[in-house]
Amino acid sequence: MFRIQSPLAVAAATLVLAACQPMAIHNVADAPVSTSSGKAASATQVRSAIITAGTALGWSIKDDGPGRLEGTLRLRDHAAVVEIPYSGSRYSITYKSSENLQAGDGKIHKNYNGWVQNLDRAIRAEISRI
Numbered sequence: 602m603f604r605i606q607s608p609l610a611v612a613a614a615t616l617v618l619a620a621c622q623p624m625a626i627h628n629v630a631d632a633p634v635s636t637s638s639g640k641a642a643s644a645t646q647v648r649s650a651i652i653t654a655g656t657a658l659g660w661s662i663k664d665d666g667p668g669r670l671e672g673t674l675r676l677r678d679h680a681a682v683v684e685i686p687y688s689g690s691r692y693s694i695t696y697k698s699s700e701n702l703q704a705g706d707g708k709i710h711k712n713y714n715g716w717v718q719n720l721d722r723a724i725r726a727e728i729s730r731i
Contacts, residue, residue: 622711623703623704623705623708623709623710623711624708624709624710624711624714625707625708626696626704626707626708626709626713626714627713627714627717627718628693628694628695628696628717629692629693629694629695629717629721630693630695631691631692631693632691632692632693632694632721632724632725633690633691634647634688634689634690634691634692634728635725635728635729636728636729636730636731637729637730637731638731640731641689641690642689642690642728642731643689644668644687644688644689646689646728646731647687647688647689647692647728647731648670648687650724650727650728650730650731651670651685651687651692651724651727652670653727654720654723654724654726654727655670655672655720655723655724657723658674658716658719658720658723659674659676660672660673660674660720661673661674661675662685665684668686668687668688669684669685669686669687670684670685670686670687671683671684671685671697672685672694672720674716678700678701679699679700679701679702679710679712680699680700680701680702681696681699681702681713681716681717682697682698682699683695683696683697683717683720684697692724694717694720694721694724696709696713696717699713
């Protein structure tokens, strides 16, 4: 019978298993548009900032109707698709679909949340330049 003797081995195994567990899907809801100049942004400027930020991070961003963009990120055999509704005053990033990211019951692989958080930070940085 196999027996783990080392507390370090037990801790390492626990960390590996925890890292594989899906987490709650992170969405960005109605994030305010805030420019460094304090001036109001137009929807066109926000759209441009989202596209610039997303493409710099490897997202493919395409129009998905008035005031809506769709972002797709493909890494190795994984893919994440998000909806990005926007206006001159707010934007959101919402999960739409994915491939090979253990999505189900409102949960997803933890890497997805990091990708969305990075996209959100990049969008905020681009918007601040308006």
